[in-house]
Amino acid sequence: MAKNVFAVQIFFIVFRECLEAVIIISVLLSFLKQSLGGPEQDQVIYKRLVRQVWLGSFAGIVICLIIGGGFIGAFYGLGKDIWSKSEDLWEGIFYLIATIIISFMGLALLRINKMKDKWRVKIAQALAEKSAESTKKTTWLGDWSRRHVMFILPFITTLREGVEAVVFVGGVSLSLPATAFPLPVVCGIIAGLAVGFFIYRGGNLMSIQIFLIASTSVLYLIAAGMFSKSVWSLQYHTFAQRVGSDVAEEGNGPGSYDITETVWHVNCCNPETDNGWDVFNAILGWQNTATYGSVIAYNVYWAFLVLTVSLLIYEEKTGSLPLKNQFLSAMSKVPGLRGWAAKKRANQNSNVNEHEVFRQVQAAGLLRE
Amino acid sequence: MNSFTRAAALFAASLGLASAATVNYDFNITWVTANPDGAFARPVIGINNQWPIPRIEANVGDRIVINVNNQLGNQSTSLHFHGLFMNGTTHMDGPVGVSQCEIPPGHSFKYDFTIDQPGTYWYHSHHNAQYPDGLRGPLIIHDPKFPYRKEVDHELVITLSDWYHDQMQTLLPIFLSKGNPTGAEPVPKAALMNETQNLTLPVEPNKTYMFRVINIGAFAGQYLWIEGHTMRIVEVDGIYTEAAEADMVYISAAQRVSFLLTTKNDTSANFPIVSSMDTTLFDTLPDDLNYNVTGWLTYDSKATLPEPALVDELNPFDDMTLVPYDKMELLPEPDQVVELDVIMDNLRDGKNYAFFNNITYTKPKVPSLYTAMSAGDLADNAAVYGEFTHPFVLKKGEIVQIVVNNLDSGRHPFHLHGHAFQAIHRSEEEAGTFEDENLSESDYPSVPMRRDTLVIWPNGNIVMRFKADNPGVWLFHCHIEWHVASGLLATFVEAPLEIQKQFTIPDDHLAVCDAAGTPSKGNAAANTVDFLDLTGENRAPKTIPGGFTPRGIVALVFSCLTGVLGVVVVAWYGLSTPLELVPLEVTRIVENSEVTETSAAANGDESRAAVSSSNDASGGAISRS
Incomplete structure (x- = not known):
């Protein structure tokens, strides 16, 4: 079996989380630059705050690296035997988890610019809270956190993104060998830093956008392939259960697959055994045996995605989804979902609050000098 | 009455009289409960409510008449008399779909034939892999002219077999299913000797016994040895041989070996008779499987029955070295060579099938013999028997050579109905095909061993020769019953125009066809008008496509x-x-702060307008950071 040294899904997850962290840090730095970076302002305070941002970032990164290392180490130290026994079953389940994770985070990659604004709002919100606190009675801790807000924000941000990355990478790649980790993680970090830097510098926006679109497309190709593979693995598991241990010995030939479920089978190009085809397997979900289940799953996934994205586009263009209110009011009558529907409705009207926050921030003089 | 005629016949034979008798049997095929291995009681197929089923015995020249009545209630049946040439009575041979229709429950069928050959045979069901459920027993033909007759004091018949706890109708769907793509044959639960275990055979000292050993098992070959005694092989599969000494013999499913054994002078100890199943045939070897069965030569019934000693290696006698007693010479070069490659593969339904040359046997709609009888002159044309019976038409009197290349990694005992063939060559294991070996006529023994069931080694080949002097429809097949079920059979239609002259099909044979709903005329597709039109014949499932199909x-x-x-x-x-990258008002707040920093308040309105337009154009918020 070809040694799996580059898990594409890991690359993209690390890339995305890294990008997000870089954007937050860059937003913070530009805040500082805007508010304190001017020549006539206090350079000492400015440099101290900038240093705080970097310190916070690196502290967060180091801690999340420790957590991540422990997490993955524990996982490989303790857990590996459990799933090696019924490998296909676990592979099916892990692929399913990975598909869900990637599906949710993928589109956000295309709205990375939106993400930047989102973080502006969030950071402003955080600052507004701090300034609101400052008027109250201060505790020692509250005082410390107020003075070190520029340390705490990036610290928490990088820590959060880092742990998120670790959990996602773990979830997506539970079934991968340890050799598949280092390279995509390093590449993901480099790519994330590079793109983040471009965004910060305000370079050619169009080329970044195209890069993001391309990588999101690849991400969804992977996700569709994984969903298909998930169904395939679960089917294969039930087949292998019936056949017994013999099935793995069969290689490519007859008996290595369930012919009555098969849409196509070619006696070659087995991603498990033939070099090169494992790349197609990783990116496009290629199997030399396609079952009805895996083909249908692949197409259903894309259909679902196309529908979701179309709705998103429609919502962005018009500001609302057709039947959204009707749907929500219907949902609010369902006992278990009442809270969820109410929350959704509240969110629809929440923009005003963000504006309010900005006003407060501005009033507190944190965005301006 | 039956026993009387049989006793009379035996009596006559023992006097050396050449008078032929008729031996009558009435066989009611019935379900019986039995527990031969002491581990599990199960329904078995018996005869006249007895199991093990009775031994058929007769003398050379006798006519045997067996009235079979199927009282099973839930299964059809048939009887095949393994090794008998059935010269002139191929319709009495017994395989369903070949020389007769199945005998449905409640129906009767008469087997009526004359035996011209001495030796050790057996009879069993030849329908739907049924005989491992118990319908299998010895058939012994006594011979006043047996060459070693004077040496023999007593005769003993020993059957060896493998035993399953499940019925074949339970095991077959498991074996032949897509859940078993490797075609792993069910592993027996026990080995049996005379359909029981811990058999004791009382013997007297200083006597010579003739053992007639028959493997009536479904699957496993058996290694047989008797501690402290040497065997002198004198017969295999009904062919007398020059006496050959052996310490251990290998007897595949359906093979028979007769040997002389002279007992010791000393009666103080008893000796184990060990039969050990050939475990190389099994895909798995369950921990709880005792693949040995032990019996004892008991000189003294009060003495202990010793445990068998462990053997270091299984080194059985090579039956290819035997020399027939009649010294029949190597048949001349063949007029027809039939080459068969043994392959195991899966078909479109996912099941594992066995193939001779890409054809897995599929039972025709009309038994092949009945096709031969009704096809007139077209009976000479192999096409009328259907592609999937894998027919070969043999001309009367020609020399036929069968070459089998085993492209499978298992041992297979190949059996030919209606003939004992000369086994002129058997390669070593892994020797490849017959062509690979480049043998010529001079490489064959001048007096080859003959028998009717011959084992081929894994990835090796065997070559057999016989003279087509016995008109009939004869199967050639692997005698592992699982492989019969998965199609490792071919059909030899020998001198079909001669068959048509020999007999007409008895009414009771046609009656079971009617009862079973099987047509008794027509080609393999039951077409009685155009025998060359095989539309609708029974076919094997399609092969698995090697690549993309239109669907794919x-x-x-x-x-x-x-x-x-x-x-x-x-x-x-x-x-x-997106419509709102960020709430416009937020952008304005931020812009305002920038604007006030960088430019004069007076220009504020203009620049604000410019900002909003650039915001609308594309992701403006980013470009401004």
């Missing part, structure tokens, strides 16, 4: 299209500008 291409193209469409939609989403 459609699925792949469609998947690619949805993939491309999905990517296009994602890209569209990526390129489309």
